Amino acid sequence: xxxxxxELTGPVYGHxxxxxxxxxxxxxxxxxxxxxRIIVHGRVLDEDGRGVPNTLVELWQANAxxxxxxxxxxxxxxxxxxxxxxxxxxxxxxxxxxxxxxxxGAYPWGNHHNAWRPAHIHFSVFGHSFISRLVTQMYFPGDxxxxxxxxxxxxxxxxxxxxxxxxxxxxxxxxxxxLCYRFNIVLRxxxxxxxxxx
Amino acid sequence: xxxxxxxxxxGPYFAYxxxxxxxxxxxxxxxxxxxxxxxxxxRIRVEGRVFDGDGESVPDCMVEIWQADAQGRFADPxxxxxxxxxxxxxxxxCGTDVNGGYAFDTxxxxxxxxxxxxxxxxxxxxxxxxxxMLVHLYTRIYFDGDAANAVDPLLALVPADRRSTLxxxxxxxTGSPVYSLDIHLQGxxxxxxxxx
Numbered sequence: 001x002x003x004x005x006x007e008l009t010g011p012v013y014g015h016x017x018x019x020x021x022x023x024x025x026x027x028x029x030x031x032x033x034x035x036x037r038i039i040v041h042g043r044v045l046d047e048d049g050r051g052v053p054n055t056l057v058e059l060w061q062a063n064a065x066x067x068x069x070x071x072x073x074x075x076x077x078x079x080x081x082x083x084x085x086x087x088x089x090x091x092x093x094x095x096x097x098x099x100x101x102x103x104x105g106a107y108p109w110g111n112h113h114n115a116w117r118p119a120h121i122h123f124s125v126f127g128h129s130f131i132s133r134l135v136t137q138m139y140f141p142g143d144x145x146x147x148x149x150x151x152x153x154x155x156x157x158x159x160x161x162x163x164x165x166x167x168x169x170x171x172x173x174x175x176x177x178x179l180c181y182r183f184n185i186v187l188r189x190x191x192x193x194x195x196x197x198x
Numbered sequence: 199x200x201x202x203x204x205x206x207x208x209g210p211y212f213a214y215x216x217x218x219x220x221x222x223x224x225x226x227x228x229x230x231x232x233x234x235x236x237x238x239x240x241r242i243r244v245e246g247r248v249f250d251g252d253g254e255s256v257p258d259c260m261v262e263i264w265q266a267d268a269q270g271r272f273a274d275p276x277x278x279x280x281x282x283x284x285x286x287x288x289x290x291x292c293g294t295d296v297n298g299g300y301a302f303d304t305x306x307x308x309x310x311x312x313x314x315x316x317x318x319x320x321x322x323x324x325x326x327x328x329x330x331m332l333v334h335l336y337t338r339i340y341f342d343g344d345a346a347n348a349v350d351p352l353l354a355l356v357p358a359d360r361r362s363t364l365x366x367x368x369x370x371x372t373g374s375p376v377y378s379l380d381i382h383l384q385g386x387x388x389x390x391x392x393x394x
């Protein structure tokens with residue numbers, strides 16, 4: 001179909017959707033969550049490589065033991081009372097975002113015999129228009145579970161799969177405090193072809 | 199050109215992050231109530247249920263809507279005609295309930311012209327996210343009884359016998375009108391989804 005204003009415009013947010021500290025998942029409760037503290041940052045870009053400013057980035061994830069707080073998750077690993085696993089932020093004028101969180105654990109999911117999800121963080125991003133909307137998952141480099149995970153491999157092109165894997169970022173790793181991973185997210189532009197999942 | 203990041207399924211556990219609705223220690227960025235104190239236009243409720251290909255309701259689905267205001271303007275600076283004097287955002291989000299149900303309280307959008315300047319009938323744009331789907335689906339909701347449906351350029355592209363999957367029925371209701379449309383992700387009654 002031809003795009004009309006319905007498809008080519010999209011929600012715009014002031015800062016009211018994001019509260020101070022919503023991008024730090026380690027300070028939402030009385031105590032500090034268990035696990036390995038990490039920084040996850042990057043840029044939201046359009047297909048021309050330009051940063052997408054002031055756009056909302058939401059994430060959710062399992063805790064360090066691979067357990068979600070979601071009521072349906074029955075994986076027998078402990079819930080962490082100091083970790084919900086949800087965050088949001090807005091990109092800055094250059095499209096940059098930054099979160100502080102805990103590295104999520106792998107978890108079994110019963111899809112097939114001995115099925116384990118590689119550690120991942122779910123991302124939800126808006127972009128310039130309602131059709132640039134993206135929900136994806138960020139993975140960690142070198143995960144041995146990659147070859148066995150049907151969700152990761154639902155993206156059939158190897159190069160496209162690689163774009164879901166964050167890079168270890170030593171330069172932005174904070175000494176004595178937290179490792180850093182960089183995850184850039186590229187959204188469809190206004191003239192993109194219909195989304196196939198590559 | 200940078201290559202786009204692939205889409206992945208929203209999975210079964212997004213609710214505490216995206217649609218916590220008071221059930222988790224996290225607040226909702228968005229709700230299913232788009233009505234703001236200053237908005238003008240006809241208040242309506244749009245509701246329905248989401249079904250999978252087996253006809254089972256989908257209780258862990260997320261539906262988002264994007265729409266123009268009653269004057270047919272979008273709350274986005276890219277719509278150069280947008281009115282600055284209302285806080286109406288035109289965006290809503292709803293997680294389906296145990297019966298697959300969704301609902302939005304909003305105002306009926308006005309008409310928006312297509313790129314040729316032809317008026318389109320009032321409609322909502324929907325994005326549907328669900329476990330097991332690699333990519334979210336887009337569709338539109340039109341309003342039964344609106345005379346403009348007969349000349350809407352997009353509805354004209356849809357075979358007549360499938361058009362009803364895009365047109366919400368007006369239910370008898372006291373007070374504000376209630377429009378109802380079920381969404382079928384697959385199967386014989388599959389909703390017409392848009393290749394945007």
